[in-house]
Amino acid sequence: MHASRPLLPGLIEACHAVIASNADHLGELDRAIGDGDHGTNMKRGSEVVYAERDQLGSLPLPEALEKIGMLLVTTIGGAAGPLYGTLLIEMGRGLRAGRGNGVLVETLPQAVAAVARRGRAQAGDKTLLDVLYAVQRAVLKQSPPAEVAAYAMSAARDTISMKALRGRASFLGDRSIGHMDPGACSCALLTGSICRFLEEFPPA
Template identity: 40%
Template sequence: MAALDTAWAERWLRESARVIAEHRQELIDLDRAIGDGDHGENMDRGFAAIVAKFDEEPPASLAGALKMAAMMLMSKVGGAAGPLYGTAFLRASTAIGDAEALDGPAVARMLAAGRDGIVARGKAGPGDKTMVDAWTPAVDAAAGGADGHAALSAAADAAEAGAQATKPLVARKGRASYLGQRSAGHLDPGAVSTALILRAAVTATAEADA
């Protein structure tokens, strides 16, 4: 299997951009039901900016790729998503340090650092019907990965399940919390975009092996 290295990180972020663009309207519709309705548009704009940045200046390191992504998301994405995802990628970059490739424990550290950044920035926890409900099971699942690929795959599976589990929850954070009980019955858009991004990380490893 191909290493989870700088080239993989670039593929991951490019694949994330492709998937976010593909699901842009879905994310807009999900956010329109319980939020401002701009999550899909904002995420699409932010990840398109990451791709444009990579086209102009290919990342020189694994951590550098994630830091470049963080900077683009913080500067180009409006609403809550930009600061939250930007912080996640920045913390993940710091956790990676100067590693040239990721093994299982490194993937777990990267994801945990990203999740912890989101929690610190957004003050949300599990059960609040936010992206944390996808990130936290992903972090827990990654911790048992035998290698980097297994950790990523387990994390993506858990994030998808976590996103689906937000549907019956009543939002306790963010704009959706203003709806109270009416927020139940809808998926959280941030949890769904998290699941898409983590699945893209797995897809990026498969592309390398093709």
């Protein structure tokens, strides 16, 4: 590996790898309080994106992000598809529209808000949003990557004690308490993987 490695394909590889090695664990989390498919759902999505990584790497970043989002939406299905898809589509659109002066992380607040609208969810509902909000806070106060990753994982752990109000886990009522939310976990894992990559290969 070398520092001139192209950013997007590298990030895609990193995300693909972390999902591949954690798919079973995500499935198990989802089996406890959902329907057990979050691992295979995320894997299906990440594999399609991975297969297109070179082509995606050749696109301008806004288009690439939108394209990734659309790929996720059309391959994942379930709850994860529209949510992760919306996040990336909105970041791409934000960038293209010149939001946040073209700084990628500055597009996060509006993209996360779009995810919350799509999911009709709030902080504390025990979903991947709880991690997204934590990441957004950390990023906006310009925490270094390692710290952002730590915030994300800690937010995911915080979902353990929550009672789910959204998603399949909400059907379990109090029985959802005591388990980490699978979407929060995948979101923290992806964040960690992205942050590690950015530390190793800081973008020019």
